[in-house]
Amino acid sequence: MGYNIVQKIFNEHLQYGELRAGSPVGLRIDEVYTQDATGTMAWLQFEAMCIERVRVPLAVSYVDHNMIQSNYMNPDDHIFLQTAAKRFGAWFSKPGNGICHQVNLERFARPGWIGLGTDSHTPTNGGMGMIAIGVGGLDAATVMAGNPFELTMPKVVRVELKGKLRRPHVSAMDVILELLRRLTVKGGVGRIFEYGGEGVSDLSVTERATITNMGAELGATTSVFPSDKRTRAFLRAQGREEHWREILPDPDAEYDEVMEIGLGELEPLMAQPHSPDAVVPVRELKGKKVHQVCIGSCTNSSYQAMKTVASILRGRRVAEHLNLHINPGSKQVYEMIARDGSLAEMLAAGARMLESSCGPCIGMGGAPATGHISVRTYNRNFRGRCGNKDASVYLASPVVAAMIAVTGEMADPFETGIDVELPPEPEAYQVNDNMLIPPAGDASDVEIIKGPNIKEVPLKTPFSDSVEAEVLLKLGDNITTDDIMPAGSAVLPFRSNIPAISEYVFYNIDSSFPRRALSAKESGGGIVVGGENYGQGSSREHAALAPMYLGLQAVIAKSFARIHRSNLINFGILPLLFKNPDDYEKIKQGDRLRIENIKESLAGSQEYAVKNLATNEEITCLSNLNEREREIIQSGGLLSYARKFCKLED
Numbered sequence: 001m002g003y004n005i006v007q008k009i010f011n012e013h014l015q016y017g018e019l020r021a022g023s024p025v026g027l028r029i030d031e032v033y034t035q036d037a038t039g040t041m042a043w044l045q046f047e048a049m050c051i052e053r054v055r056v057p058l059a060v061s062y063v064d065h066n067m068i069q070s071n072y073m074n075p076d077d078h079i080f081l082q083t084a085a086k087r088f089g090a091w092f093s094k095p096g097n098g099i100c101h102q103v104n105l106e107r108f109a110r111p112g113w114i115g116l117g118t119d120s121h122t123p124t125n126g127g128m129g130m131i132a133i134g135v136g137g138l139d140a141a142t143v144m145a146g147n148p149f150e151l152t153m154p155k156v157v158r159v160e161l162k163g164k165l166r167r168p169h170v171s172a173m174d175v176i177l178e179l180l181r182r183l184t185v186k187g188g189v190g191r192i193f194e195y196g197g198e199g200v201s202d203l204s205v206t207e208r209a210t211i212t213n214m215g216a217e218l219g220a221t222t223s224v225f226p227s228d229k230r231t232r233a234f235l236r237a238q239g240r241e242e243h244w245r246e247i248l249p250d251p252d253a254e255y256d257e258v259m260e261i262g263l264g265e266l267e268p269l270m271a272q273p274h275s276p277d278a279v280v281p282v283r284e285l286k287g288k289k290v291h292q293v294c295i296g297s298c299t300n301s302s303y304q305a306m307k308t309v310a311s312i313l314r315g316r317r318v319a320e321h322l323n324l325h326i327n328p329g330s331k332q333v334y335e336m337i338a339r340d341g342s343l344a345e346m347l348a349a350g351a352r353m354l355e356s357s358c359g360p361c362i363g364m365g366g367a368p369a370t371g372h373i374s375v376r377t378y379n380r381n382f383r384g385r386c387g388n389k390d391a392s393v394y395l396a397s398p399v400v401a402a403m404i405a406v407t408g409e410m411a412d413p414f415e416t417g418i419d420v421e422l423p424p425e426p427e428a429y430q431v432n433d434n435m436l437i438p439p440a441g442d443a444s445d446v447e448i449i450k451g452p453n454i455k456e457v458p459l460k461t462p463f464s465d466s467v468e469a470e471v472l473l474k475l476g477d478n479i480t481t482d483d484i485m486p487a488g489s490a491v492l493p494f495r496s497n498i499p500a501i502s503e504y505v506f507y508n509i510d511s512s513f514p515r516r517a518l519s520a521k522e523s524g525g526g527i528v529v530g531g532e533n534y535g536q537g538s539s540r541e542h543a544a545l546a547p548m549y550l551g552l553q554a555v556i557a558k559s560f561a562r563i564h565r566s567n568l569i570n571f572g573i574l575p576l577l578f579k580n581p582d583d584y585e586k587i588k589q590g591d592r593l594r595i596e597n598i599k600e601s602l603a604g605s606q607e608y609a610v611k612n613l614a615t616n617e618e619i620t621c622l623s624n625l626n627e628r629e630r631e632i633i634q635s636g637g638l639l640s641y642a643r644k645f646c647k648l649e650d
């Protein structure tokens with residue numbers, strides 16, 4: 001039997017387990033990277049594990065999210081990260097060098113590697129033929145401490161790409177929007193998407209990366225493209241052809257599922273508010289007034305994308321009532337558009353240029369006005385994420401977005417009459433790594449500098465045998481980690497200060513939550529009830545860590561998103577499933593629930609009798625934790641669990 005790409009790469013990295021969908025596998029990891037918003041916690045946790053130096057071949061610490069520096073907090077975090085990187089043997093990418101995924105793709109990603117990143121869009125590197133998976137900070141720290149990465153083996157879905165895109169009007173963004181239209185934000189849960197077919201060679205590495213980046217919005221574990229001639233050309237142009245190797249599926253490779261996309265049949269698409277899967281053809285929205293356009297982010301900020309945008313803006317003017325923000329993804333891209341004149345075209349048209357960082361994508365500036373419509377080339381449009389709950393965000397390709405910027409309204413690129421230039425892939429990228437600081441040799445005497453905003457990581461007391469707690473919140477399907485733990489300029493600076501950030505838990509849904517949770521903490525703690533796909537979206541472990549700090553004991557849901565489920569476990573919160581999903585109706589906000597025999601159920605059946613003290617009804621919940629996860633919960637979380645090993649080593 002032949003192997004698919006996922007099996008080939010997993011086989012080379014397998015430490016234990018079997019490559020059978022649903023069973024746990026332990027993988028050797030080649031690279032771990034962090035970004036600042038999740039990285040401060042990850043590195044504090046690494047430090048708490050008392051390991052001298054990272055035990056992975058490559059670790060990189062990026063700074064790209066928390067860049068506003070409106071007071072001491074962000075720069076304090078940057079200094080902590082820079083000194084921790086030096087001390088522990090990681091590369092440091094200075095603020096301004098770019099968004100972690102874009103820079104990693106340019107400078108570090110390698111075909112055939114397995115990498116982890118403390119950000120849900122780490123799969124961007126799948127455009128390079130690398131298996132790249134988003135994880136919480138504590139999982140990353142544990143792997144950097146030398147442990148294998150454990151994952152429940154996902155199903156592998158082959159996405160057969162047929163034909164060619166109708167360029168320049170239809171682009172890579174439309175491929176992933178089409179997948180989101182078909183499969184929804186939970187269609188990829190427990191799956192890896194492996195792209196193949198004749199259409200692959202029509203796409204450049206950075207276009208492939210747009211598709212794998214936004215595979216995160218499907219809930220997929222990751223997405224991967226073959227490593228072929230175009231991968232080689234990209235690596236050559238980055239001055240690192242020696243990192244290339246061919247990785248193709250065997251002709252008789254088998255897949256768990258197969259689907260097909262006719263590239264030639266795609267049209268320009270757009271995700272409507274407030275979910276990346278609310279996708280319609282742009283033509284259906286034609287004529288709608290737009291007030292803001294944002295181009296860039298880790299989804300769409302390659303050099304080619306930026307040049308294409310510049311060709312649309314050339315000699316034109318941004319519509320009078322509209323603001324155009326552009327955040328090129330990396331210093332490399334920025335420098336190249338500056339040198340070739342594209343930046344001048346953007347400025348001349350009236351664009352507001354931002355630095356190479358996440359920026360408006362995560363509400364760090366660029367919030368739209370009340371009631372306004374923003375079209376963005378980003379990957380998420382959850383309500384409130386842009387910094388204004390009363391604005392509407394649509395997601396589209398750079399071509400569509402740039403046309404809207406000049407016409408001022410939703411426009412179908414096939415009809416505007418505006419010429420678009422699609423530049424060829426550069427034969428040589430501008431390689432200038434002067435903002436990438438390599439790890440130091442002997443760094444045992446490097447002092448790690450922690451400013452006053454950097455606080456200790458709180459720990460959870462392990463479960464006693466039963467829990468009696470109040471249902472603090474009952475929620476519906478697809479609750480995002482942005483709902484649980486908002487980001488944005490007011491909240492992000494507290495990422496290294498859990499007591500302070502916990503005041504914002506569920507802020508946009510019910511701002512009384514932290515106060516109610518803290519008072520319930522005195523009498524047993526709290527429980528949250530959710531529907532399907534609870535915790536979709538980002539990898540931020542703060543969506544588990546801060547609720548844990550507020551006394552959350554369990555979340556009972558119909559299903560969980562992968563990274564958030566791991567984060568709950570890592571911080572000692574029980575992720576429980578309704579055995580019968582209809583029992584969801586039997587619990588109301590404010591009810592008190594009693595979960596009996598926790599220790600015995602954890603060690604044995606994993607079925608828990610949950611008694612609703614308000615109605616006297618009893619329901620059954622399940623925990624489906626594997627061996628390691630049960631031990632982590634019993635220890636009160638991964639940090640306490642990992643510390644046991646570190647004591648053994650001492």
Ligand code: MIC
Nearest residue numbers: 037038119120121538539540
């Ligand atoms: C996001 O796009 O939501 C973020 C901000 O990059 C997060 C990480 C974080 O919350 O720090 C992600 O995607 O994981």
Ligand code: SF4
Nearest residue numbers: 121297298358361362
């Ligand atoms: Fe940054 Fe946005 Fe990408 Fe998250 S999705 S890494 S916030 S650019």
